Amino acid sequence: MKKYIWPLLLIFFLLGGLVVILFGQVILPPDPRPKSVQAISEEWNTAGHSDRDSLSFTYWDEREPPVIPANCAKCHSESGYLDYLGEDGSEAYVVDDEAPIGSVVSCVVCHNPTAHEKNLTLFPSGAEIEGMGISSNCAECHQGRRSNQDVANAIADLPEDEVNEDLGFINVHYRVGGATRFGNDATAGYQYPNKTYDGFFPHVEGYQTCIECHDPHTAKVTPSECASCHPVVTDLSNLRDVREPSTPDYDGDGNTTEGINYEITTLHNMLYDAILSYASEVIGEPIAYTFTNPQWVVDTNGNGTADPDEINRDNEYPSWTPRLVKATYNYHLVVESAGAFVHNPRYAIQLIYDTLEDLSAVVAVDMSDLIRPE
Numbered sequence: 001m002k003k004y005i006w007p008l009l010l011i012f013f014l015l016g017g018l019v020v021i022l023f024g025q026v027i028l029p030p031d032p033r034p035k036s037v038q039a040i041s042e043e044w045n046t047a048g049h050s051d052r053d054s055l056s057f058t059y060w061d062e063r064e065p066p067v068i069p070a071n072c073a074k075c076h077s078e079s080g081y082l083d084y085l086g087e088d089g090s091e092a093y094v095v096d097d098e099a100p101i102g103s104v105v106s107c108v109v110c111h112n113p114t115a116h117e118k119n120l121t122l123f124p125s126g127a128e129i130e131g132m133g134i135s136s137n138c139a140e141c142h143q144g145r146r147s148n149q150d151v152a153n154a155i156a157d158l159p160e161d162e163v164n165e166d167l168g169f170i171n172v173h174y175r176v177g178g179a180t181r182f183g184n185d186a187t188a189g190y191q192y193p194n195k196t197y198d199g200f201f202p203h204v205e206g207y208q209t210c211i212e213c214h215d216p217h218t219a220k221v222t223p224s225e226c227a228s229c230h231p232v233v234t235d236l237s238n239l240r241d242v243r244e245p246s247t248p249d250y251d252g253d254g255n256t257t258e259g260i261n262y263e264i265t266t267l268h269n270m271l272y273d274a275i276l277s278y279a280s281e282v283i284g285e286p287i288a289y290t291f292t293n294p295q296w297v298v299d300t301n302g303n304g305t306a307d308p309d310e311i312n313r314d315n316e317y318p319s320w321t322p323r324l325v326k327a328t329y330n331y332h333l334v335v336e337s338a339g340a341f342v343h344n345p346r347y348a349i350q351l352i353y354d355t356l357e358d359l360s361a362v363v364a365v366d367m368s369d370l371i372r373p374e
Contacts, residue, residue: 054104259341
């Protein structure tokens with residue numbers, strides 16, 4: 001038997017080399033050894049959740065008094081989330097009081113008995129979704145603060161293209177991937193009546209929940225884990241090149257090999273152009289998006305871009321119609337759903353397509369080559 005060992009080992013190494021040549025990498029099983037507390041702490045210190053200088057945790061420092069309001073404390077302080085869980089003995093799923101400044105998303109926010117046992121997430125729409133285990137804690141803060149219902153209630157029974165002084169931009173809030181993931185089940189986007197929308201976007205087994213894809217301490221993803229199903233992925237630089245072979249040419253540009261992310265981007269850019277046309281042609285006051293507060297300002301020079309001197313509260317866009325409220329809400333939601341190409345690409349495209357279709361009733365939008373996921 002011994003005389004066969006060396007030939008077998010040689011064959012094994014030759015096959016291993018062939019795998020590297022063909023695929024450019026070897027997908028190794030995860031390291032079964034647990035990380036040390038020191039290693040986890042070092043990883044956590046590199047993450048945004050631990051950034052003590054972030055505006056997410058310092059926004060209230062100069063206020064008087066310097067406290068975090070109860071409606072913000074859940075996601076912007078340690079004590080606020082523990083209060084929300086009921087870990088402090090109070091009622092669960094309610095924040096009872098303001099929170100002191102100076103904390104971040106600390107270890108104890110997720111590492112406590114209640115958080116470990118948590119399996120239910122409440123969304124701004126009123127949806128209650130079970131089954132995500134400890135990842136339900138992630139979705140509590142990455143869900144935004146508004147939903148389809150907020151927009152629908154604000155514009156109910158109002159003429160579509162009539163400026164109304166009671167209307168304004170409705171901000172879904174910040175990094176809403178946890179809600180986008182659930183699509184119609186959470187109804188984070190404004191969903192047009194008589195349209196159907198995808199719910200939870202299923203992935204493969206083992207990659208369904210937040211912490212199955214994102215490292216729970218750094219929030220980073222490991223591209224090599226995607227490569228076993230998506231060989232186009234070698235590192236973070238081409239993660240957005242993921243595309244299923246059967247994916248239609250949703251954006252109608254003739255490119256059926258680009259990543260689904262770029263289909264979303266093209267459609268999203270079309271939506272921005274349509275919003276600009278609507279504001280100028282129908283309302284009569286040019287608009288521009290800022291990526292910061294205030295999100296929408298008057299485009300005083302009409303160049304389609306929010307210039308530095310235009311980005312201020314005194315220049316906040318003042319002329320809102322129901323159609324513009326819907327369009328800007330969905331536009332901003334997609335901005336804050338940067339991972340939509342993985343989290344729920346079909347839902348993102350459905351929202352953009354339907355918003356474009358709505359605007360096309362009053363401004364020129366060429367939708368002849370666009371495809372809506374059904």
